[in-house]
Amino acid sequence: MVLITFCVVLAFGGALWEVYEYISDTVLGTDLTKGYADAVGDMTATAGGSAAGGLWLVAWAHRQWGTIRSAQVEPPVASSPTAGTAREPSGRP
DSSP states (O other), rough: OHHHHHHIIIIIIIIIOOOHHHHHHHHOOOOOOOOOOHHHHHHHHHHHHHHHHHHHHHHHHTTOOOHHHHHHHOOOOOTTTTTTTTTOOOOOO
């Protein structure tokens, strides 16, 4: 789960930010892109954030924190054809 989160966020988040910087520089005339070191720094920050997010998701799943929605919804009670009828003792404790 950590690896998947890491890869998805790194691929999309970092790439989209670099595209935004490029478009902003060419269309709006800003000076967001400072060079190779800036791009590497941005990608490193994205990698750190995505790894932290992946670890958080693992902790969430491991501790089974759930959601508000899952806490409010109770599973339906299964009805059985023998509900409410007396059963013969099986002789087992």
